[in-house]
Amino acid sequence: MDDYKNTKVTIYDVASEADVSLATVSRVLNYPEKVKPATRERVLEAINKLGYRPNTIARGLASRKSTTVALIVPDVSRASVAEMINGVIDIARKYDYTVILKVTNSEIEIEDDIWQEVFAAQVDGIIYLNDELQERNIKQILETTVPVVLCNVQEENNLVPSVSIDYETAFYEATKSFIDKGKKDILLVATRSAYSVNALREKGYKKAMQEANLEPNIIRTSGRLVINYPFFYDYLKTNKPEVAIVVRDSIAVSMINAACDLGIKIPDDLEIMGFQNTKYSKMSRPTLTSIDNPIYDIGAVSMRLLTKFMNNEPIDNENVILPHNILWRNSTK
Numbered sequence: 328m329d330d331y332k333n334t335k336v337t338i339y340d341v342a343s344e345a346d347v348s349l350a351t352v353s354r355v356l357n358y359p360e361k362v363k364p365a366t367r368e369r370v371l372e373a374i375n376k377l378g379y380r381p382n383t384i385a386r387g388l389a390s391r392k393s394t395t396v397a398l399i400v401p402d403v404s405r406a407s408v409a410e411m412i413n414g415v416i417d418i419a420r421k422y423d424y425t426v427i428l429k430v431t432n433s434e435i436e437i438e439d440d441i442w443q444e445v446f447a448a449q450v451d452g453i454i455y456l457n458d459e460l461q462e463r464n465i466k467q468i469l470e471t472t473v474p475v476v477l478c479n480v481q482e483e484n485n486l487v488p489s490v491s492i493d494y495e496t497a498f499y500e501a502t503k504s505f506i507d508k509g510k511k512d513i514l515l516v517a518t519r520s521a522y523s524v525n526a527l528r529e530k531g532y533k534k535a536m537q538e539a540n541l542e543p544n545i546i547r548t549s550g551r552l553v554i555n556y557p558f559f560y561d562y563l564k565t566n567k568p569e570v571a572i573v574v575r576d577s578i579a580v581s582m583i584n585a586a587c588d589l590g591i592k593i594p595d596d597l598e599i600m601g602f603q604n605t606k607y608s609k610m611s612r613p614t615l616t617s618i619d620n621p622i623y624d625i626g627a628v629s630m631r632l633l634t635k636f637m638n639n640e641p642i643d644n645e646n647v648i649l650p651h652n653i654l655w656r657n658s659t660k
Contacts, residue, residue, distance in 0.1 A: 336379045345373035395425045397445045400456045406605040414626025452633045460523040474636035478629040488645040490629040498531035514568040519547045559585035576601035580611040598659040613657035
């Protein structure tokens with residue numbers, strides 16, 4: 328033990344010695360009653376063995392409200408994510424909160440490390456912005472000791488507070504709007520990634536198609552331009568849908584470009600609808616019809632909901648659904 332005490336022992340050393348996460352060590356130090364007795368004993372034994380002494384100043388700061396919020400996102404390159412971040416930050420600024428931005432790049436190892444960092448920092452709350460929600464993510468969230476709000480996605484059992492739109496209804500209504508105009512060959516373009524909201528989008532689309540006794544047709548591509556443009560170029564050489572409903576504006580613009588390069592006229596030969604009403608919908612030519620997902624508001628309302636949890640304010644609804652609508656532009660008739 329003396330050998331350990333001759334060096335500066337950190338919380339990382341304790342976690343390694345006890346074979347637990349940083350979050351567990353943090354809980355033992357600050358909320359021991361929330362840790363299983365056997366695990367708590369193992370951590371305490373590691374602390375004693377290593378001679379670990381928490382920084383009293385740091386613990387004193389951690390014991391008061393730090394007014395710090397962690398915002399965990401998969402990617403900052405997407406226009407919708409950037410706009411939601413703006414919504415979060417604008418509301419956080421009104422409350423004098425500090426926002427720590429953590430980017431996972433959709434990699435499991437990086438995300439696990441980020442959760443450990445967030446736990447160790449003992450933030451007051453977490454906003455989790457990731458539509459690739461997996462069961463393991465829900466498990467991580469339910470094990471946290473601070474409030475967490477899901478931004479732009481819902482957990483199917485509503486176990487976690489969230490702010491989003493009704494994805495199933497949005498895509499049902501979008502599909503039905505074309506069916507009501509007499510369209511029959513309606514394509515849904517989704518992504519290959521396992522976005523949890525994709526299941527809801529596809530459910531709404533399929534419901535509308537099946538009600539009209541039409542055969543659903545779903546294709547999946549990448550969100551990356553270098554992949555989706557050639558994918559659409561090859562697809563549209565031999566496939567001639569009347570309508571394409573696309574799950575992201577930027578992907579829809581790639582489809583417009585590929586169609587135009589093949590001599591397919593938009594919207595006369597092919598009508599295309601995007602989703603989220605980002606800047607790409609106004610920049611494309613022709614301008615893109617899009618399902619308006621109020622992305623800035625989703626970020627702002629998520630931050631406000633988290634604020635209520637952190638301040639123990641009354642909450643009428645933990646799972647907020649914001650309204651959506653369709654903005655018709657020149658890519659459709």
